[in-house]
Amino acid sequence: MPAYEAVIGLEVHAQLLTSSKLFCSCPVRFGDEPNENICEVCAGMPGALPRLNKKAVELAAKAGLALQCTVNPMSLFSRKNYFYPDLPAGFQTSQLTPPICEHGHLDVTVQDATRRIGITRIHLEDDAGKCVHGQGATLIDLNRAGTGLIEIVSEPDIRSAEEAAAYMRAIHAILVCIGATDGNMEEGSLRCDANVSIRPKGSTTLGTRTEIKNLNSFRNIQRAVEFEIRRQEGCLEDGESIVQETRLFDAVKQVTVSMRSKEDAHDYRYFPNPDLPPVLVLAEELQAWEAELPELPEARKLRFIQRLGLNEEEAAALTAERATADFFEQALALCSNAKRVAQLMAAEFLRECAQQNIAPAQAAFGAAHVAELATLIDEGIISARIAHDIFPELFASGAMPRAFVTEKGLVQVSDSSELEGVVAEVLAENPAEVEGYRGGKTKLLSFFVGQVMRKTKGKANPALVNSLLEESLGKH
Amino acid sequence: MAVTEQQIRKIAGLARIDLEYGKTPQEAEAFMARLAGQMDAIVGYIDGISKADTAGVEPLFCPALHVAPPREDEAEKKRPTEDMLQNAPERKDTFFSVPPVL
Ligand SMILES: [Zn+2]
Numbered sequence: 171m172p173a174y175e176a177v178i179g180l181e182v183h184a185q186l187l188t189s190s191k192l193f194c195s196c197p198v199r200f201g202d203e204p205n206e207n208i209c210e211v212c213a214g215m216p217g218a219l220p221r222l223n224k225k226a227v228e229l230a231a232k233a234g235l236a237l238q239c240t241v242n243p244m245s246l247f248s249r250k251n252y253f254y255p256d257l258p259a260g261f262q263t264s265q266l267t268p269p270i271c272e273h274g275h276l277d278v279t280v281q282d283a284t285r286r287i288g289i290t291r292i293h294l295e296d297d298a299g300k301c302v303h304g305q306g307a308t309l310i311d312l313n314r315a316g317t318g319l320i321e322i323v324s325e326p327d328i329r330s331a332e333e334a335a336a337y338m339r340a341i342h343a344i345l346v347c348i349g350a351t352d353g354n355m356e357e358g359s360l361r362c363d364a365n366v367s368i369r370p371k372g373s374t375t376l377g378t379r380t381e382i383k384n385l386n387s388f389r390n391i392q393r394a395v396e397f398e399i400r401r402q403e404g405c406l407e408d409g410e411s412i413v414q415e416t417r418l419f420d421a422v423k424q425v426t427v428s429m430r431s432k433e434d435a436h437d438y439r440y441f442p443n444p445d446l447p448p449v450l451v452l453a454e455e456l457q458a459w460e461a462e463l464p465e466l467p468e469a470r471k472l473r474f475i476q477r478l479g480l481n482e483e484e485a486a487a488l489t490a491e492r493a494t495a496d497f498f499e500q501a502l503a504l505c506s507n508a509k510r511v512a513q514l515m516a517a518e519f520l521r522e523c524a525q526q527n528i529a530p531a532q533a534a535f536g537a538a539h540v541a542e543l544a545t546l547i548d549e550g551i552i553s554a555r556i557a558h559d560i561f562p563e564l565f566a567s568g569a570m571p572r573a574f575v576t577e578k579g580l581v582q583v584s585d586s587s588e589l590e591g592v593v594a595e596v597l598a599e600n601p602a603e604v605e606g607y608r609g610g611k612t613k614l615l616s617f618f619v620g621q622v623m624r625k626t627k628g629k630a631n632p633a634l635v636n637s638l639l640e641e642s643l644g645k646h
Numbered sequence: 647m648a649v650t651e652q653q654i655r656k657i658a659g660l661a662r663i664d665l666e667y668g669k670t671p672q673e674a675e676a677f678m679a680r681l682a683g684q685m686d687a688i689v690g691y692i693d694g695i696s697k698a699d700t701a702g703v704e705p706l707f708c709p710a711l712h713v714a715p716p717r718e719d720e721a722e723k724k725r726p727t728e729d730m731l732q733n734a735p736e737r738k739d740t741f742f743s744v745p746p747v748l
Contacts, residue, residue, distance in 0.1 A: 206723075209724050221716065222714075223716070224716045227716065304746075312742070
C-alpha cells in the first residue's frame with residue numbers, strides 16, 4: 171500500500187461585525203421575528219439600489235492586513251447566479267476578480283511544527299436568508315439575507331485534519347481579535363468548507379478533490395477531514411477512482427455523505443454587478459486601519475512567553491481568545507505574579523468557564539477575583555490545593571476570595587507550634603512507616619505530608635509541614 | 647462563432663426557463679432556432695466591440711462610478727414587515743412561503 175498525503179484547502183466564511191447589512195441599512199440582528207429586518211434591497215426586489223457599507227470594507231481590509239495580504243486599492247463586485255429560495259435576488263453579490271485582499275499567509279503550529287499556509291484571497295459577499303423546511307411548504311426568513319461576509323480562501327497547503335482545525339482556530343482568534351466577527355460558530359458567524367484530496371507521498375500533482383460543506387465547529391472540521399481522507403484512501407486501495415463532488419458531514423454518524431447534484435449546478439455565470447461602483451481603498455485609509463490593529467494573538471502569545479515567563483501551553487490557552495488575554499492582563503495589573511495568575515486561569519478559571527459555558531468577560535468571577543486569589547496563595551494564606559477546592563464555589567458565587575477564605579476558616583495554618591502537634595500525632599499513629607522512613611525509604615515523606623494534610627483538612631502550609639516532618643523524622 | 651441550440655437549452659436550463667412549455671415539438675424546434683439566431687446576433691455585436699482598438703484607453707470597470715457611493719454603518723429599520731410581505735404570493739405568519747424544496 172502506497173503512503174498517501176492529504177492536500178487540504180479551506181474556505182472560511184465569517185459574518186462581519188457591523189450594525190447594518192452589507193448593501194442596505196437593515197439591522198444585523200438575530201432572534202427577531204421572521205422578516206422583521208428586511209427591505210427592498212436585501213429582499214431582492216427589482217429596481218432596488220444597493221449601497222455598500224463602509225465598515226464592511228474596513229473590516230475586510232483589516233482581516234487582510236492581519237493575514238499579511240495585499241489589500242487592493244480597487245476591487246469589484248460580481249453577481250454569482252444560482253437559484254434557491256433563500257436567495258431572493260437569484261444571485262449572490264460577491265467578488266471574483268479582483269477581490270479586496272489577496273496573497274497572504276498564516277503560520278500554523280501543530281505538535282511543535284510550524285507551517286506557513288498561503289491565503290489565496292479574501293472577498294466580500296452577502297449572506298443568504300434561512301429556509302425552514304415544513305410540511306408541504308418551505309418557509310423563508312430573510313433577516314440574515316444581505317448580511318456582510320468575508321470569505322477567506324486558503325491555498326491547498328494544509329496537510330492534515332489536525333492542521334485544518336489549527337488553521338481554523340488561528341483564523342478565528344485573529345478575526346475576533348481585530349473585531350471583524352463575533353466568532354460565534356454555533357450561530358454560524360464563522361463556518362467553513364473544506365476541499366480535500368489525497369496523493370501518493372512525494373507526488374506534486376493534485377488528486378481529484380471533494381468539497382465538504384458547512385463545517386461549523388473546530389471538532390467537526392477535524393473529524394470530517396479525517397473521515398474524508400480515510401474514505402479516499404479506501405477508494406484508491408479498492409481500485410476505485412474519487413468522484414469530484416460536494417459532500418456533507420453528518421456529525422452524529424461521523425461520516426461525510428455525497429450530496430449528488432447536477433453537473434452544471436456550479437455554472438454560476440459570474441458577471442460584474444452593474445449596480446455597484448468599484449470598491450476603492452485609499453492609501454491613507456489603509457494606513458489608519460493598520461495603525462488601529464490590536465496586538466495579534468500570535469504576537470501576544472510570544473510576549474507572554476518571553477516577557478512574562480509563561481510556558482507555551484499557558485500562553486496558548488490565554489491568547490486563544492482576545493477577551494481571555496485582556497482578562498489576564500487586567501488581573502496582572504492587580505497581582506504581579508504572572509505565572510501564578512496564568513496557572514490559576516489556565517487550570518481553574520478557563521475550565522470552569524468551559525464547563526458552565528460562560529464567556530470569561532461574563533463570569534461573576536472577574537479579573538480582580540483571580541488577582542486576589544493569586545495573591546492569597548502568594549502570601550501563604552491558602553495553599554494552591556485549597557484554591558483548587560474552593561474554586562467552583564467562588565466562580566459560581568462571585569465572592570471575593572479573601573473574605574471567603576476568612577469566613578470559611580480556610581486560612582492556612584502557618585503556625586509551627588500548632589502543626590508540630592499534628593505532626594507528632596501522625597508519627598505516633600504510623601510507627602511502621604516511621605521505621606521505614608528512618609531505614610532509608612525517604613519516599614514515605616509524601617505519605618506523612620498527606621496524613622498531616624488530611625488531619626488539617628488541607629489547611630496546613632505544605633512547605634512548613636515538609637520541614638517539620640523532616641525535622642521530626644530525623645530525630646531518633 | 648455560431649450559437650448552437652444546445653447552448654440555448656443549457657442557458658435556459660440554468661435560468662429555469664422552460665422553452666418548450668405549451669409548444670408542439672415542431673414549434674419548439676422553430677422557436678429554438680429563432681432564439682439561436684437572435685443570440686448569435688447579440689454575441690456577434692459584442693465580438694465586434696471586442697475588436698475595437700483600445701490601446702492607451704483606461705479600462706472602465708463600471709458605467710456608473712458615482713452612483714450609489716458607500717454609506718456609513720448605521721442601522722435603520724425602514725420597512726414594516728407587513729409592507730414587505732405584501733407581494734408574497736403565499737405567507738405563513740411573517741414567513742414567505744414557497745413550494746417545498748426538500
Ligand atoms: Zn435591507
